[in-house]
Amino acid sequence: MPQHAQGARTARHRLGAELDGTVPAALLADAEMVAAELLGNAVRHAAPLPGGMIRLTWLLRTGPTAHTVQIRVTDGGAAGPPRMRQVGPDATDGRGLLLVAALATDWGVERDGLGQSVWARLVHPLRHTAAVP
Template identity: 35%
Template sequence: MPATKTFRIPKRRRHVPTARQRIRKALADWGITGELADAVTLSANELVTNAVSHCRTTYAGVEVTLTVDGPELLLEVSDPDRDRLPRPHDSGPDEECGRGLALVAALADAWGHRQEPYRKCVWARFALAGRPKGAYVPAGS
């Protein structure tokens, strides 16, 4: 049976560190430490930051779910702006923003997004053992 931890934060930048702390605690409670915990936490930081920065729904909340199911860990970050989908782009060397999804792709085994009736979910999947990284899986996969 999978282990799951879900929590919500307000759509405010000042709550991103709270999300990071809660993710770190959940991972530690499951015995996930080291490089994998760092990769999941950094990916979560990027996805939560994107959600709070780009969601256009007023008074929205961001939902974070971590699930350990067998050999995989799944990170999901959802917000109610279902039509504003993530789009990776190449950032110039002087740009301060725009590298978050590239970072997630480099750290995760696979990542993607899906639209649900009232929200979108951006997810990243991590193998709990040896891992090829960076595959993008289209919505609905």
């Protein structure tokens, strides 16, 4: 996607459309929020990939006990690694990675020759109903 707000919005909507009806609504909402935060950070703080782009990818795994969605945003990198900030109650920004950390099971940053990827893994347990004898 192009590295601007509209490109980030389009990418988030594609994620939502792809996962809608496939994962529980709560997991979908969390995945969309995490994608929005990671994409917003890439637009605001990082250089683009070649061609002025950022990339959003996701992987859905459904196991016997949980749905897992891994979200990855790749950009050209920034001067420093992404980091959580301490913000006051009146701050108007700076909470993005705090939200990601709160919603995701884990998250991290990987750098390679192309740039950097920030990823987050969200796990939603499947609910099983007990068999009635």
